[in-house]
Amino acid sequence: MEEKIAxxxxxxxAAFIVFWALPFLLVVAGEVGGDWVGLWADDARLIYYVETLVILLTAACVPVSLKLFAWVMTKKIDTVTIEKAxxxxxxxxxxxxxxxxxxxMAGLLAYYLLMSHSAALCSLIGLTASLFCMPGEKRIRKELQIDKEENE
Incomplete structure (x- = not known):
């Protein structure tokens, strides 16, 4: 069991590192520049629609990701065996x-394509929310209520 937890x-x-690495690479690509940075920055109507979409996406995804996991923990994971859990x-x-x-990613792409600071803020909100999902053995044990003594 210890090996499976590890x-x-x-x-x-690894997934968390990839989650942070891909936006970092996009930021590096955007800051280095290129023809795509600011490509649609002059279209006010497009900026409005994309900013609205990114804001609504962030407002929906952040609470859903956090509450959905809590709901799944109580309804599905807590009712099965430890291995299945x-x-x-x-x-x-x-x-x-x-x-x-x-x-x-939507916020970062919108930021670099439209030069929209609101989209960048939404991206930062998503990255900050991911800190509540930081993995580790200690957290897995706590959330699945696995004691070290019962596995040894």
Whole structure:
């Protein structure tokens, strides 16, 4: 069981690193410049629609990702065996990161394509919310209520 918990924590840590690395690479690409930066910055109507979409996306995805996981924990994960609970925990943690990834990348793309500071702020909100999803063995044990003594 200890090995499975360590593997689950390693898988979630890798996903978390990728979650942060991809926006970082997009920021580097945007700051280095290119023809795509500010491509649609002169279209006020498009800026309005995209900003509204990114704001609504962020306002929906952040609470959904956090509350959905809490709901899944009580309704699905807490009712199964430890091995199955560990698999479900990893799966739903990845889903939670994926839900947060959508407004982060949408906000960064909108920021660089439209030069919209509101979109950048939405992206930062998504990145900040991801800190509540930071993986680790200690957190897995706490949330799945696994004691070290019962596995040894």
């Amino acid at each position: 593997q689950a924590a390693a898988r979630l840590k 560990l698999q479900l925990y990893v799966r739903w943690s990845l889903v939670r990161l994926l839900i947060l990834f959508v407004p982060v």
